[in-house]
Amino acid sequence: MALLQTQNLTAHYGDFQALFGVDIELGEAETVAIIGANGAGKTTLMRSIAGVLRNDAGAVSFDGVSIGALTADEIMAQGVAMVPEGRKLFPSLTVEENLLIGTYGRKTAGHWTLDTVYDLFPILAERRHNPGTALSGGQQQMVAIGRALMSNPRVLLCDEISLGLAPVVIKDIYKAIPQIKAAGASMIVVEQDIAQAMAVADRVYCMMEGRVTLSGTPDSLSRDDIHNAYFGASH
Amino acid sequence: MAYKVTTQTPASRIAAIVGAIAIVVLIALPFFAGRGTIQDMFFILTMLVLAQFWNLLAGYGGLVSIGQQAFVGMGAYALFGAVILWGLDPVPSILLAGVAALIIAVPTAFFAFRLSGAYFAIGTWVIAEVVRLLVAQWKTLGGGTGTSLPRSATRDMWFVEMIEEALGVRSAAARDILAYWLALILAIATIGGIYWLLRTRRGLALAAVRDNTEAAKSVGVDAGRMKWIVFLTSAFGTGLAGGLIYMQKARISPDAAFSVTDWTAYVIFIVVIGGIGTIEGPIIGVLVFFALQSLLADFGSWYLMTLGVLAIVIMLVAPRGLWGLLSERTGLHLFPIRRRLTGGQLTTSEE
Amino acid sequence: MIWIDTIIQGILLGGLYALFASGLSLVFGIMRLVNLAHGDLIVMGAYLILVLVTLLGLSPFLAVFVAVPLMFALGWFLQKFLLNRTLGEDILPPLLVTFGLSIALQNALLEGFSADSQRLPTNALTTASVDAGPITLGVMPLLTFASAVLVIVGLNQLFYRTELGRAFRATSDDATTASLMGIKPANIFATATGIALVIVTIAALYLGLRANFDPNIGPARLIYAFEAVIIGGLGSLWGTLLGGIIIGVAQTVGAAINPEWQILAGHIAFLVVLLVRPRGLFPRAND
Ligand SMILES: Nc1ncnc2c1ncn2[C@@H]1O[C@H](COP(=O)(O)OP(=O)(O)OP(=O)(O)O)[C@@H](O)[C@H]1O
Numbered sequence: 066m067a068l069l070q071t072q073n074l075t076a077h078y079g080d081f082q083a084l085f086g087v088d089i090e091l092g093e094a095e096t097v098a099i100i101g102a103n104g105a106g107k108t109t110l111m112r113s114i115a116g117v118l119r120n121d122a123g124a125v126s127f128d129g130v131s132i133g134a135l136t137a138d139e140i141m142a143q144g145v146a147m148v149p150e151g152r153k154l155f156p157s158l159t160v161e162e163n164l165l166i167g168t169y170g171r172k173t174a175g176h177w178t179l180d181t182v183y184d185l186f187p188i189l190a191e192r193r194h195n196p197g198t199a200l201s202g203g204q205q206q207m208v209a210i211g212r213a214l215m216s217n218p219r220v221l222l223c224d225e226i227s228l229g230l231a232p233v234v235i236k237d238i239y240k241a242i243p244q245i246k247a248a249g250a251s252m253i254v255v256e257q258d259i260a261q262a263m264a265v266a267d268r269v270y271c272m273m274e275g276r277v278t279l280s281g282t283p284d285s286l287s288r289d290d291i292h293n294a295y296f297g298a299s300h
Numbered sequence: 301m302a303y304k305v306t307t308q309t310p311a312s313r314i315a316a317i318v319g320a321i322a323i324v325v326l327i328a329l330p331f332f333a334g335r336g337t338i339q340d341m342f343f344i345l346t347m348l349v350l351a352q353f354w355n356l357l358a359g360y361g362g363l364v365s366i367g368q369q370a371f372v373g374m375g376a377y378a379l380f381g382a383v384i385l386w387g388l389d390p391v392p393s394i395l396l397a398g399v400a401a402l403i404i405a406v407p408t409a410f411f412a413f414r415l416s417g418a419y420f421a422i423g424t425w426v427i428a429e430v431v432r433l434l435v436a437q438w439k440t441l442g443g444g445t446g447t448s449l450p451r452s453a454t455r456d457m458w459f460v461e462m463i464e465e466a467l468g469v470r471s472a473a474a475r476d477i478l479a480y481w482l483a484l485i486l487a488i489a490t491i492g493g494i495y496w497l498l499r500t501r502r503g504l505a506l507a508a509v510r511d512n513t514e515a516a517k518s519v520g521v522d523a524g525r526m527k528w529i530v531f532l533t534s535a536f537g538t539g540l541a542g543g544l545i546y547m548q549k550a551r552i553s554p555d556a557a558f559s560v561t562d563w564t565a566y567v568i569f570i571v572v573i574g575g576i577g578t579i580e581g582p583i584i585g586v587l588v589f590f591a592l593q594s595l596l597a598d599f600g601s602w603y604l605m606t607l608g609v610l611a612i613v614i615m616l617v618a619p620r621g622l623w624g625l626l627s628e629r630t631g632l633h634l635f636p637i638r639r640r641l642t643g644g645q646l647t648t649s650e651e
Numbered sequence: 652m653i654w655i656d657t658i659i660q661g662i663l664l665g666g667l668y669a670l671f672a673s674g675l676s677l678v679f680g681i682m683r684l685v686n687l688a689h690g691d692l693i694v695m696g697a698y699l700i701l702v703l704v705t706l707l708g709l710s711p712f713l714a715v716f717v718a719v720p721l722m723f724a725l726g727w728f729l730q731k732f733l734l735n736r737t738l739g740e741d742i743l744p745p746l747l748v749t750f751g752l753s754i755a756l757q758n759a760l761l762e763g764f765s766a767d768s769q770r771l772p773t774n775a776l777t778t779a780s781v782d783a784g785p786i787t788l789g790v791m792p793l794l795t796f797a798s799a800v801l802v803i804v805g806l807n808q809l810f811y812r813t814e815l816g817r818a819f820r821a822t823s824d825d826a827t828t829a830s831l832m833g834i835k836p837a838n839i840f841a842t843a844t845g846i847a848l849v850i851v852t853i854a855a856l857y858l859g860l861r862a863n864f865d866p867n868i869g870p871a872r873l874i875y876a877f878e879a880v881i882i883g884g885l886g887s888l889w890g891t892l893l894g895g896i897i898i899g900v901a902q903t904v905g906a907a908i909n910p911e912w913q914i915l916a917g918h919i920a921f922l923v924v925l926l927v928r929p930r931g932l933f934p935r936a937n938d
């Protein structure tokens with residue numbers, strides 16, 4: 066049985082419908098990538114799973130239990146942590162405080178502690194007393210990932226962790242993913258960079274206009290399939 | 301087929317007719333109503349004026365002032381000063397009351413506009429306190445204990461003798477009738493003036509600011525200038541009302557004239573209960589307020605407690621007030637501000 | 652010499668105003684909410700202490716320990732079930748709801764306790780004074796000032812040394828992202844208002860011990876508190892203390908010149924600061 070599953074998930078912003086019956090699955094110890102053009106609904110999907118956007122009781126289940134009607138803090142306490150799009154560090158908190166706040170709603174012992182996060186991203190140890198927002202974009206992204214890891218989540222949702230970063234920095238950050246997997250988290254990685262997504266993912270979902278248009282393992286999908294799923298067959 | 305852009309609705313046309321009849325009745329009221337009714341109506345009309353101006357500030361301008369008592373008190377004291385110190389007649393002195401309020405509104409705005417949102421609110425209150433404390437130092441007008449209008453000034457007031465003769469009433473009643481007519485003129489001018497202001501290009505921009513700040517910003521509404529216009533206008537009108545109210549009372553003290561309860565709290569309750577951000581709201585609100593007061597005023601603090609709780613409940617469950625509830629259900633707009641397209645034929649049937 | 656005495660009395664009075672202001676500053680700092688009923692809550696706290704003193708025969712200093720949890724609970728529920736519902740983009744609901752609350756509270760107190768002025772019972776300690784060289788300092792004003800400093804130190808510790816403090820700051824920065832950390836913003840806000848009312852209770856103790864109080868004096872306390880907060884700069888607690896001191900000194904100096912000018916002088920000091928430093932003396936960088 067899947068660890069995390071959405072069934073016929075819909076989402077609205079006011080009158081605007083952003084998701085139309087999305088079904089995805091994430092298995093235990095699996096990494097799934099979600100790709101799609103701007104505005105496809107990837108962030109909306111992540112926010113719906115994390116509980117930041119309301120949805121129906123039956124639409125999301127985690128570990129066999131419906132979490133669709135729970136609030137974001139309750140879902141986090143169950144073990145679903147998110148690295149939000151745009152990093153969203155707390156400006157009033159130092160780097161270390163940003164990491165520590167990640168355990169507020171869930172204090173589960175596990176691989177990830179301040180020390181292991183600093184081992185993963187050594188630069189953060191040097192900057193631990195700086196305000197979180199005084200760091201470079203890449204370093205901020207590391208803090209955001211570390212912050213989500215601190216609660217030792219069972220599922221980690223990463224929304225565009227390469228957004229706006231230089232290729233070398235992206236490489237640095239993606240180097241951490243195998244270690245995160247090894248420590249036992251299942252992951253959903255939202256990514257615009259298709260090559261990067263293919264490299265880390267066990268399976269890929271492609272979204273367009275609020276629907277999943279394609280899914281499969283990276284090696285089963287051809288370039289043309291992806292191109293069509295990304296932009297629609299007419300292109 | 302001719303297209304016409306209009307703000308009229310069938311309801312507003314009927315409202316205009318009903319309104320015209322109401323105005324005629326109100327003008328004629330002293331000919332058949334007793335003195336008690338006239339005094340009640342004076343109270344309702346002056347509170348309505350204060351409420352309309354506070355609503356202009358808070359409901360349309362987003363400037364929540366808790367310092368309206370500064371303008372009521374300043375207007376009232378200016379009137380007393382003009383009569384007592386300069387020997388002017390009270391009736392023209394009402395205009396001076398408005399001007400005096402306008403004059404102190406300039407430094408008030410200068411200070412209060414440095415604060416935003418909630419702090420603006422308390423800032424206006426502080427300034428009203430400062431004005432009260434300063435006025436209480438004005439010994440020739442009675443200092444902290446206050447003073448009365450000299451009997452000679454009230455007896456020989458403009459128009460009073462005319463009214464005495466025409467209606468065959470005593471001097472005191474004639475003064476009330478005069479005050480009532482002046483209040484009626486002021487109320488009609490206020491509602492008409494605000495309605496006009498809101499329908500000008502500037503006013504439409506103001507409503508846009510209220511409805512959607514972001515959109516208004518992107519259209520380039522000069523919010524700073526609008527704030528000044530709205531603030532000064534409402535200070536002037538509030539000052540006129542203050543002068544008129546105290547001309548009728550003929551006795552003044554700093555604590556009464558600068559009372560935050562009488563001139564701001566009540567006014568806020570009227571607007572909130574009736575419906576903030578509409579012209580109809582304060583009209584309904586003042587009627588409800590008067591009814592509540594007639595029923596409950598004997599219960600003193602229970603009455604005020606009820607008003608406070610009522611304001612909280614309305615703000616939470618029906619933030620657009622009684623009029624908001626009504627117009628939501630019925631789509632009724634007596635003072636329509638939005639322009640709509642009429643006539644011709646629309647190809648799509650979308651509203 | 653008389654001037655030094657006046658100024659020192661003013662500084663100590665500033666401690667009282669800083670106590671009035673700290674709760675307001677805390678709540679504003681965390682949820683951008685200005686509670687117009689703050690002054691009336693202080694007065695209510697004083698009545699609560701008075702009731703406890705009368706009913707239980709406690710000294711006011713002990714009664715405070717009973718009052719504090721009650722006031723915390725009141726603040727928690729007030730925020731959770733009333734004020735949280737008013738938070739949002741629109742500034743009207745919180746202002747009008749707390750204004751309604753202010754009026755309702757004032758009149759409830761009037762109904763319950765009449766307009767007569769009251770005072771908490773004082774004893775030898777509270778009326779004692781100590782000689783410091785040529786000037787005499789009241790024990791009460793000294794205690795008030797010390798309490799203000801302690802409250803501010805305590806709040807700073809809470810803010811910068813505890814997990815709750817981190818949650819306060821995080822929620823204040825971005826409530827949605829905070830909820831991704833497992834924080835319930837609604838409860839954080841409720842806790843903050845609870846703590847604010849704990850400070851209100853301490854302020855109420857000194858208000859009631861130092862002078863007479865009646866149900867109508869709340870709004871004036873709100874105004875002093877507000878002035879102290881603005882002078883200090885929004886969100887800076889030490890700034891708030893300094894703001895309180897400035898108001899206090901202005902008032903005692905004004906009163907020394909002419910007793911009728913006491914209150915006026917405080918307001919004028921506020922306006923002068925607003926004129927030269929519109930964002931207060933210690934403005935927060937990211938506001
Ligand atoms: N807060 C919002 N209010 C209204 N509409 C929104 C909001 N957020 C997103 N949308 C709309 O929902 C749709 C999906 O947006 P979403 O942010 O989920 O896309 P995305 O796939 O994450 O895009 P990107 O790759 O640019 O991050 C878009 O059409 C977007 O305009």
Ligand SMILES: [Mg+2]
Binds near residue numbers: 108
């Ligand atoms: Mg996105």
